[in-house]
Amino acid sequence: MRPVQTEDAVDRIIQQWARERPDLETEAMAVFGRVYRIAAAMGARQQEAYAAFGISRGEFDVIGTLRRSGEPFQLSPKELTSMLMLTSGGMTGRLDRLERAGLVTRSPDPGDRRALVITLTERGRELADEMVGAGLAIQREALERLPEPARHHLNGLLRELLAVVDS
């Protein structure tokens, strides 16, 4: 009952390398080539869904992070920068746009006059709640086309690979 495994774009690339460079051991290329393509394709699809709400994927990451941090939906730019692995300049730009859109506010941190507190506005919270559902729907739509034992097994293997890669 497994679907027939037909040749995909990554197989073709690997066949070309195997013809030109038969000395290469290409298994790793297959695994990570597929990871890159899945990430790119799903990223593009999510970006499209987010654009319907008027903000980018990166901007959603910010309001999503504030939303899931829980009441009172406040974090410092520094915390956001390190959670989202961005430079401070990039974060300043995102916060500028989100503030202009009325989704977050900047206010001084009473305990540290160097620092700011970023707070999700009511509109920002509502938008984050709507958008997390929309983004998740895109992901579920794709994933549900795999049968269940495969889904669960895939998640476990990806967890192992991430542990290896992040260490």
Place this chain on the structure above:
Amino acid sequence: MRPVQTEDAVDRIIQQWARERPDLETEAMAVFGRVYRIAAAMGARQQEAYAAFGISRGEFDVIGTLRRSGEPFQLSPKELTSMLMLTSGGMTGRLDRLERAGLVTRSPDPGDRRALVITLTERGRELADEMVGAGLAIQREALERLPEPARHHLNGLLRELLAVVDS
């Protein structure tokens, strides 16, 4: 003998969402969250390795595509643009840099006066051969830390997921 599965960054994000929004079905978020992080981490690692050769990952993609296309290592900008899913402007920039570095040449296509032929130079071919080995080494180093049945199984599941995502 399986390593103990400890909580990772994706688990923590999902726990936050589950606390704030218990209505969400988060399995898909786990799978794609890990795919995104693996892609980002490995991409950064490869970029670093490529930088040692003086060119970027995107530029390597171009000379790698020419190299694996086989003798006479020639493709048109149009073919490269569609293979690498780039806009024409982006490809023009990459070719400018590669030409300046002496890794490719631009020459007129004798059969179509609108078109160009991009040819890998001898130095370009040598560099591509060296770099594909270096990039692959990074990938193998990570992947080999998974035991073999897992590696093969993971590749099969990723192939299934890519087929679903690319359709």
Place this chain on the structure above:
DNA sequence: GCTAAGTAGCTTACTGCTAAGCTAATTATA
């Protein structure tokens, strides 16, 4: 208390990308 080092956030210069529009050449149609 002073001073040196570190930290938070912003600004600037630069890079690489996309999107839109251009020219020149080719192809299809009347």
Place this chain on the structure above:
DNA sequence: TATAATTAGCTTAGCAGTAAGCTACTTAGC
């Protein structure tokens, strides 16, 4: 043949990111 539509590649403007350096403030050591 004339003309309309398409295609290849380039150029330009604009955007989002990084890296480096700035100011203002805080912390640690003497």
